[in-house]
Amino acid sequence: MSKDGGREKVIFLADCQSFYASVEKAEHPGYENKPVAVAGSVERRSGIILAACPIAKSFGIGTADRLGEALNKCPELVVMRPRMQHYIDVSLMITKIYEEFTDLVEVFSIDEQFLDVSASLHLFGDPITIAKQIQQKVLSQTGVRVRVGISSNKILAKIATDIWAKKNKEGIFTLPPTEVETLLWPQPVNKMFGVGSRMTAHFTLLGMHTIGDIARTPLPRLKEKFRARFGKQSDIQAEVMWRTANGIDDSPVTPRTFDTPPKSVGHMMTLPRDYIEPWEVETILLELTEEVCRDCRRKGYMGAVVSVSCMCSPYEAPTGFSRQMKMPDPTNHTNTVFEAVKTLFYKFWNRLPVRRIGITLSQLKDDQEYQLTLFEDQVKARALDKVTDHIKNRYGSAAIVRASSLTTAGQAGERALKIGGHYK
Ligand SMILES: [Mg+2]
Known part of the structure; x- marks a missing residue:
């Protein structure tokens, strides 16, 4: 377990209940006792429910339901348009409240944050007392109810929230590592x-x-x-x-840096030989795209413009190009960027052997705004990226390589060994 000088850490996962819907309800007191949902494309019944308040949930309405289905279940449902920038602002406000209790706050999603309160106990009291203070403060300042899972590491705190704190009356649950066998395993x-x-x-x-x-x-x-x-x-x-x-997780709570975004994030690769076949070059393009996107995700940015630069042999008279395009929405999702990369590459590649290639994302912004285009498949795609990143961060970037990288063209395994410090 996570121990610090022999002492167990105290980690919270604080989750905002029905976040978008709670924010709307807090600001529209007339809807206090009504079923409220926030949905995209309110005009069309094909829109998707982004959040439902507990009353709406009691009608069987859930996140990612089609709006039409939801209205069938509950015709009196009050449907509201999302105000994403406002939710981001409220989320930052809530993070600031958490930061009054500890400087170790990690934003996990727009409505979930990890807190390491190990060093705060002597200032604010035992973990339950801190959790209650946090709940009161957030509720009185934003109208949002927070549930807190408590344990000695992040994964157990997350589990404590999801399985128990979200379900009980207090909205607080402690899952000590010693209880994993009796509580979690069944x-x-x-x-x-x-x-x-x-x-x-x-x-x-x-x-x-x-x-x-x-x-x-x-x-x-x-x-x-x-x-x-x-x-x-x-x-x-x-x-x-x-x-x-088994509840094993050694990853620390890592506060995000509030630096202004860099101008761009890019990676470039000189190939060990000339690459001629499109599939070979595509393999490298995918590897580079993955590196760039992963960097962006780790730093919390997404980019609106992707550029591909390519130098072709022979060296004596090198040819090549450097071109960019704007994508429909800013993104840091590997597959989305890769589609744009391929489009650009095939548009300008003159079929000469490729010697060096680079990919850059620019016009970066905070990736919390990603939630603007929240749809179920994107949520899944993001979740997959997140899991992949998580594994690579823990086991090294060669831990997961796409099947194409295992071919002779792939450089990902090689690169991770050669320049292991690349990501740090
Ligand atoms: Mg939530």
Whole structure:
């Protein structure tokens, strides 16, 4: 477990209940006792519910439901248009309140923050007392109800919130590492962080029904089972699941830096030989895109403009190009940027052998605004990027490489070894 000089840390995951809907309700007192939802494309019934207040949820309405379905379930639903910049402002206000209690606050999403309050106990009291003070302060200043999961590391704090603090009356729950076996292990696998409906189905087929079933499987055995289902690439995934089920997480609460965004984030690569085949070059383009996007995600930026620069052989008379394009929305999502990169590359590549290639994202802005275009598939794409980043940050960037990088053209494994300090 996370220990600091032999002492266990105290980590919170503070989650805002029905965040967007709560902000709207707080500012529209007339709707206090009405079912309220915030939805995109309010004009069209095809819009998606971004947040539903507890009253609306009692009608069976949930996040990512179609607006039409929601109105069928609850015709008197008050539907409001999202005001994203305002939610971002409120979220920053809430972060500032947390920072009164500790300088170690990590923004996990617009409505979830990790707090390391280990060094604050002698100032503000025991963990429950701090959690209650935080709840009162946030509620009185913003009208938002906060739920707090408490444990000794981030993953257990997150689990404490998701499984218990969100469900009980106090909105506070402590999951000590010593109780993992008695409290967490009897829970069904679908309650585990990072396990969706598809993964649940896989676990069912593997005969694993509770989180304890995962935790108690020796890791080498779990890796074997995963390989049989998902192929050779799945070792890391098996390890992440196993560590989560056992509540193991050594990652520190990392406050984000509020620096102004840099002008651009880019990576360039000189190839070990001339690359001629489009698929070879594409492999490199994808690797570079992944590096750039991952850098952006780690730093909390997204870019509106992508540029590709390419130098072709021969050296004596090098040709090449450097071109950029604006994307429909600022992004740091690997696949979205990669599509733009390919478009640019094929438009300007003259088919000469490629020697050096670079990719840059510019016109950077804060990625909290990402939520502006919140749709279910994007949420999933982001979640996948996040998990990939998480694994790479922990195990090194060669830990997960896309299948194409394992070909002879791929440089990702090589690069991670050669320039391991690249990301730091
Ligand atoms: Mg929430």
